[in-house]
Amino acid sequence: MTVDTLRLTAEEAAALLERKELSAAELHRAYLDAIAERDGELNAYLRTVEEADGEGVPIAFKDLISTRGVETTAGSKILSGYVPVADATVATRCREAGMSLLGKTNMDEFAMGSSTENSAFGPTRNPWDPECVPGGSSGGSAAAVAAGLAPWALGSDTGGSVKQPASLCGIVGLRPTYGTVSRSGIVAFASSLDQIGPMTKTVRDNALLYRVVAGRDPADTTTVELPQPDELPEREDLNGVRIGVPRELNEAEGIERGVKELTERTIELCRELGAEVGETTLPRSVEYGLACYYLVAPSEASSNLARYDGVRYGLRVPGAGVREMYDRTRDAGFGDEPKRRIMLGTYALSAGYYEAYYGQAQKVRTVIAQEHAAAFRDFDVLVSPTSPTVAFKIGEKAENPLAMYLSDVLTIPSNMAGLPGLSIPSGLSDGLPAGFQLIGPQFAENMLFHVGHALERAIGFDYVPARLA
Amino acid sequence: MAITRDEVLHVARLARLELTDQEVERFTEQLSAILEAVDKVSELDLSDVEPTAHPLDLVNVWADDEPRPSLPVEEALANAPDREGNFFKVPPA
Numbered sequence: 171m172t173v174d175t176l177r178l179t180a181e182e183a184a185a186l187l188e189r190k191e192l193s194a195a196e197l198h199r200a201y202l203d204a205i206a207e208r209d210g211e212l213n214a215y216l217r218t219v220e221e222a223d224g225e226g227v228p229i230a231f232k233d234l235i236s237t238r239g240v241e242t243t244a245g246s247k248i249l250s251g252y253v254p255v256a257d258a259t260v261a262t263r264c265r266e267a268g269m270s271l272l273g274k275t276n277m278d279e280f281a282m283g284s285s286t287e288n289s290a291f292g293p294t295r296n297p298w299d300p301e302c303v304p305g306g307s308s309g310g311s312a313a314a315v316a317a318g319l320a321p322w323a324l325g326s327d328t329g330g331s332v333k334q335p336a337s338l339c340g341i342v343g344l345r346p347t348y349g350t351v352s353r354s355g356i357v358a359f360a361s362s363l364d365q366i367g368p369m370t371k372t373v374r375d376n377a378l379l380y381r382v383v384a385g386r387d388p389a390d391t392t393t394v395e396l397p398q399p400d401e402l403p404e405r406e407d408l409n410g411v412r413i414g415v416p417r418e419l420n421e422a423e424g425i426e427r428g429v430k431e432l433t434e435r436t437i438e439l440c441r442e443l444g445a446e447v448g449e450t451t452l453p454r455s456v457e458y459g460l461a462c463y464y465l466v467a468p469s470e471a472s473s474n475l476a477r478y479d480g481v482r483y484g485l486r487v488p489g490a491g492v493r494e495m496y497d498r499t500r501d502a503g504f505g506d507e508p509k510r511r512i513m514l515g516t517y518a519l520s521a522g523y524y525e526a527y528y529g530q531a532q533k534v535r536t537v538i539a540q541e542h543a544a545a546f547r548d549f550d551v552l553v554s555p556t557s558p559t560v561a562f563k564i565g566e567k568a569e570n571p572l573a574m575y576l577s578d579v580l581t582i583p584s585n586m587a588g589l590p591g592l593s594i595p596s597g598l599s600d601g602l603p604a605g606f607q608l609i610g611p612q613f614a615e616n617m618l619f620h621v622g623h624a625l626e627r628a629i630g631f632d633y634v635p636a637r638l639a
Numbered sequence: 640m641a642i643t644r645d646e647v648l649h650v651a652r653l654a655r656l657e658l659t660d661q662e663v664e665r666f667t668e669q670l671s672a673i674l675e676a677v678d679k680v681s682e683l684d685l686s687d688v689e690p691t692a693h694p695l696d697l698v699n700v701w702a703d704d705e706p707r708p709s710l711p712v713e714e715a716l717a718n719a720p721d722r723e724g725n726f727f728k729v730p731p732a
Contacts, residue, residue, distance in 0.1 A: 588694020
């Protein structure tokens with residue numbers, strides 16, 4: 171049978187396999203054929219895997235998820251040629267669930283970026299408009315799912331790297347509650363923020379994949395067991411749900427008109443579906459969130475990226491002594507964005523600056539968590555645009571790091587508090603997808619899936635990019 | 640807050656990065672702009688607020704003290720840029 175990979179959801183693919191209408195190997199092949207046809211233009215994949223090694227629905231992984239025997243670079247030259255000797259826990263769980271690996275997807279180097287232009291292996295293009303970025307840093311995973319090059323994928327989210335590219339590519343992306351998905355075997359960026367998240371065409375697919383990867387892992391002591399089992403959403407009404415609209419997240423400077431209008435329509439749908447909707451406030455979280463993030467994340471990164479020294483794996487540039495070898499290896503191996511963040515973090519942690527920068531940022535983080543906790547006393551879920559803009563042109567923000575950082579201004583605050591966020595398409599603005607995010611208290615994924623599923627049905631967004639349909 | 644060229648060189652030394660002259664120039668400008676933006680956190684008086692290092696309140700996560708096989712030497716050395724016997728080999732310190 172012919173498989174329409176552009177339209178097929180992972181849930182439907184599983185049903186086809188279940189009814190034996192096609193084999194897992196045939197399904198895997200159908201995606202490889204789609205990749206051969208469309209990925210020359212998009213560059214969503216850094217490498218593909220020819221043979222299906224499972225009996226289930228195949229999957230793509232962002233290239234910071236360690237895969238035994240399959241090169242894993244985190245989008246960096248410094249890890250070029252690095253072949254992990256063990257799988258990440260999430261890779262093991264997917265394999266045990268029968269999923270075969272389709273390949274490894276492109277990303278901003280070390281997950282640092284919002285456009286996938288920071289990859290050492292060339293940018294990924296947006297399936298809706300190849301002149302535009304797919305968002306980032308999980309831009310390869312987002313583009314692969316949107317263009318029918320994978321039924322679903324895993325990405326990682328530190329400041330918005332699952333939610334923002336999901337929004338820009340018209341798909342669904344979950345940043346789970348911190349601690350619910352193992353980071354064992356993930357190339358680390360900022361350890362108190364990094365989370366692996368499912369990127370899918372539908373909310374139900376997202377819940378199905380979250381079920382596979384979530385739960386405590388003895389190899390990652392920051393993980394916990396889910397308080398309630400993951401539920402597949404069914405209901406299409408929002409009766410009894412209290413939805414808060416944080417003023418600052420919805421009226422932030424820089425939110426494009428089209429994005430704002432689509433979010434307002436989504437909020438109106440919440441009311442029509444029976445939810446109780448009210449305004450709320452996160453006064454300091456949005457105003458100070460970005461500054462807080464750009465102190466905490468680079469500080470943690472400067473420590474995590476110290477391991478790339480040319481000794482045990484990855485690139486080595488020879489030098490007369492070991493010190494010269496370190497310095498040359500790191501200068502040649504890291505791109506500009508990791509260098510900027512390593513230096514920013516080193517500076518913020520250095521003697522004389524620690525209290526004013528890193529120490530103060532950690533206190534702001536407490537304020538952000540407290541403000542969100544206060545909002546959740548009155549509401550079950552908060553809603554806002556995911557990204558202030560739709561996909562921007564490749565090169566548009568490449569020379570201005572600060573402008574790029576603003577792409578995550580709406581996703582960062584809840585990330586600092588360790589909260590889950592689900593991004594769902596709200597519609598098209600000038601032919602490009604826009605998205606909204608649902609934010610919940612810790613461990614509220616089931617509520618996000620329920621509200622997200624009901625809204626997804628009501629919105630009726632067609633996730634197949636118009637130019638590929 | 641602006642960062643000077645000398646400070647960029649100092650931080651690069653701490654971070655083990657050998658920067659080219661062009662990089663020093665570019666990063667001095669870009670890091671100054673970023674530091675000015677993140678300096679916003681200093682506007683808040685948070686002297687009575689506790690810092691948050693981690694989003695979950697986890698304490699004393701124990702593991703069973705059971706011996707397990709560790710990574711075999713050949714696998715540990717599989718990605719080494721250079722080796723000698725069972726060791727990673729580096730240039731003289």
